[in-house]
Structure formats: structure tokens, C-alpha cells
Amino acid sequence: MTASIAQQIVLAARPTGGRAQLTDFRLEDVPMPVPQEGQVLLRVDYLSLDPYMRGRMNDARSYAKPVQIGEPMTGESVATVIESKDAALPAGAHVLVTAGWVSHAVADAKNLAALPADGIPARAYLGVLGMPGFTAYSGMAAIGKPKSGETVVVGAASGPVGSLVGQLAKLVGARVVGIAGGAKKCAYVVQQLGFDAAIDHRAPDFADQLANACPSGIDVYFENIGGAVWKAVLPLLNQYGRVPVCGLMAQTSGKNDGVDDGLATTMRAILTRSLTVRGYINYEFLAEYRQAFLKDVGGYLRDGKIKHQEDVTDGLANAPQAFLDMIDGRNFGKVLVRVGDEE
Structure with a gap:
């Protein structure tokens, strides 16, 4: 991957027989996205893998729209702003973004907020604080x-x-x-x-x-x-x-x-x-419990009252296997893919 090339993993085929396979995914090289005024270019640092993604691979009615064939798999990430065209969100800021299984993404700065510099690693906002x-x-x-x-x-x-x-x-x-x-x-x-x-x-x-x-x-x-x-x-x-x-x-x-x-x-x-x-x-309970959650669990983390485990795989190309391992119960803790540089 060069400075002008990004990568993404798309849904290549819908699973048949119930179980997902590596052949249901495809790794692609794509042009590096270019931010416009009011946007930022993001480098994905950590991608979260979660069980709900398996349901999005099916073309079936659910609480969210399925991923279409040829589209990047859905997913939330911690990313770093590497180019900004909005002064409110400068380069170097860490953000949460639902960009999918990609190495880089462009997003409107007004829809993002910098993660707090609270001493808690940014990737925790994909797991215990996410x-x-x-x-x-x-x-x-x-x-x-x-x-x-x-x-x-x-x-x-x-x-x-x-x-x-x-x-x-x-x-x-x-x-x-x-x-x-x-x-x-x-x-x-x-x-x-x-x-x-x-x-x-x-x-x-x-x-x-x-x-x-x-x-x-x-x-x-x-x-x-x-x-x-x-x-x-x-x-x-x-x-x-x-x-x-x-x-x-x-x-x-x-x-x-x-x-x-x-x-x-x-x-x-x-x-x-x-x-x-x-x-x-x-998300049904976001309005009622979101602030209390961040206050309570953030406090428990800082006080050492809560422990959490992470299961980290290196490289976007390895995300499909890590995902299948998770679905089969072979993970140990919150499943993350380290896509970009360390924080």
C-alpha cells in the first residue's frame, strides 16, 4: 500500500449454508480518498470486529440495512486525522468513526468529535468504553x-x-x-x-x-x-x-x-x-444511559475496579479470519484489528 493507495475489504458473496467463509470477503486496493472543505482524511488505527456483522452479511430484514455485494463490510474504528480541512478537528486528533473495513476514509468533521485525552487508550472506546x-x-x-x-x-x-x-x-x-x-x-x-x-x-x-x-x-x-x-x-x-x-x-x-x-x-x-x-x-438506550455509562465505567477503569481483555490481530488483510475465529468462539476478549500505526 503506497501513499496514493488505500485498502478495503468488501463483501464478495453472501454466506450459504449458514456459515461464513473466507471466500465471502475480498481485499481490494482503491485510490486514497481526498478530503474536501469541511472534511478530514482518516487513517484507521484499530477496527472493531463484532458478532452483529454476521447478520449484516445476509440479505434479510433486520434492525439495520444489510451490506451489499461489493460494498465494504461495516464496522466502527478508532482513527487518526492525518489531513484536515476543518480547523475544529486538527491533524493528530483521535476519533471514533463508522467507516467499515478500510485503511483510510474521508468524513465530515462536523459529524466527528476528538476522543478525550483522559489517559485511557483510544482503542478502549471500541470495547469496554464503546x-x-x-x-x-x-x-x-x-x-x-x-x-x-x-x-x-x-x-x-x-x-x-x-x-x-x-x-x-x-x-x-x-x-x-x-x-x-x-x-x-x-x-x-x-x-x-x-x-x-x-x-x-x-x-x-x-x-x-x-x-x-x-x-x-x-x-x-x-x-x-x-x-x-x-x-x-x-x-x-x-x-x-x-x-x-x-x-x-x-x-x-x-x-x-x-x-x-x-x-x-x-x-x-x-x-x-x-x-x-x-x-x-x-442504541435504544443511548439518550437515557450514555452519559452515566461513560462516567461510571470510565471511573471504574481509572480506579482499577473493571478489567478488560483485548484480542488483537495485525493487518486489515487478516480481518476476515479474525472475524470467523470470533464467530466460532476462538477469540479471547474484545476482537480488534490493528490496521494502521500504533497510537
Whole structure:
């Protein structure tokens, strides 16, 4: 890539058979974009990879428009202004921008704001202080509402959303049980994040282990997985249990875990136990919780009360493989692609 050439990764084909493949993506060289008056040229430093992107690859009705064939994959990034034609946003400023899977982009300066120089690395605004962190915070504040002494169970507990959900629940005095894939992730959830217990969802006796870890039942279950995990959680939910539904990785991955949807059993439990099961997209709660989130979680980070893990891959060309690894659960922490220079 030269000074006059940028790169992008586009959707080359829609996945067939449920699972995405490397051949569904294509790396392209394109002319370096040129900023006009009131615009800035951005060098992408870190690209965020998130599970929602898998849904955008399908040509199906959803909460957001799908990526079209030949278009760059969607995604949020931390970028550096390398050329500015607006005095309000000078060269050198770090910004958040939804530019997609690209190395460089042009954006209107009026739609961007420099990230604060608060001692927190800019890339944290893609993870614990970004969309995943806000998803955790708002889902628990608006739907989960954990209380001291309650039992909170968290799906995908070592990931960027689940890890913060559990830590927030611990801060209010709840008992927290994480669900993760593999011994390493389970150990991290307990030893580093301070959860009370962690269960490997791959264990053949997973349902029994979960029941033993929740002797008083489950008051809040943060749903990130679905499938067999949901079937194990459902019988343990207490009267007036709350279930924020953030994701369904068992379906998103394109894998079939052999478990039927259990719709009749689920609906009966919702009725007889007065359960609250609420799906949500984080932006629904921006107006109500955004400022409190930045204040609270930013403060917890600076005080060392919150920990977070990052899984960084180098090079835009490697983004598709990193994305597929994430969908299959092979990541450990917030998935980022280092595209440009270090901050």
C-alpha cells in the first residue's frame, strides 16, 4: 500500500449454508480518498470486529440495512486525522468513526468529535468504553436490574460484553456465575474478573454443573448464546427473573447444536414464573444511559475496579479470519484489528 493507495475489504458473496467463509470477503486496493472543505482524511488505527456483522452479511430484514455485494463490510474504528480541512478537528486528533473495513476514509468533521485525552487508550472506546461496554451497561441498567444477594448468570462471560456484565453485577453485590467455552476462559472469569463461579458450556454435564453453581436459582440471565445453554438456564430461572437478550451466538455461528428451540417450554415458563425476556439493541438506550455509562465505567477503569481483555490481530488483510475465529468462539476478549500505526 503506497501513499496514493488505500485498502478495503468488501463483501464478495453472501454466506450459504449458514456459515461464513473466507471466500465471502475480498481485499481490494482503491485510490486514497481526498478530503474536501469541511472534511478530514482518516487513517484507521484499530477496527472493531463484532458478532452483529454476521447478520449484516445476509440479505434479510433486520434492525439495520444489510451490506451489499461489493460494498465494504461495516464496522466502527478508532482513527487518526492525518489531513484536515476543518480547523475544529486538527491533524493528530483521535476519533471514533463508522467507516467499515478500510485503511483510510474521508468524513465530515462536523459529524466527528476528538476522543478525550483522559489517559485511557483510544482503542478502549471500541470495547469496554464503546459499543460492547454500553451494550452491557444499558442491558443491565434497563432490563437486568441486579440487586445485592441475587444470582446473575452471564452467557459468553469472557467476551467484551459478558465480562463487563458480570463485573457490574459484582459491584452491586450479586452472586455471579459465568458461562464460557474452555478451561482457560473459565479460569480468567473467576481469577481475573472476580466471578463467583464459571461453567464450561462444552462440558458433557454442563446443565448439572450450572444447577449446582446456582443453588438458589437464577434471578438475572444475560443471554448471549441461546441453544443448549438457554435450555439449561430456563428451569433455573426464579419467579420474576429477568433476561436481557443481547445475542444468540448458537444461531449466529451457523452451527446447529442439535437442540430444538423449546418454544413451548419457554413460553410456559415466561407465563407461570412472570419472567421478563427483553431483546434489545444498545442504541435504544443511548439518550437515557450514555452519559452515566461513560462516567461510571470510565471511573471504574481509572480506579482499577473493571478489567478488560483485548484480542488483537495485525493487518486489515487478516480481518476476515479474525472475524470467523470470533464467530466460532476462538477469540479471547474484545476482537480488534490493528490496521494502521500504533497510537
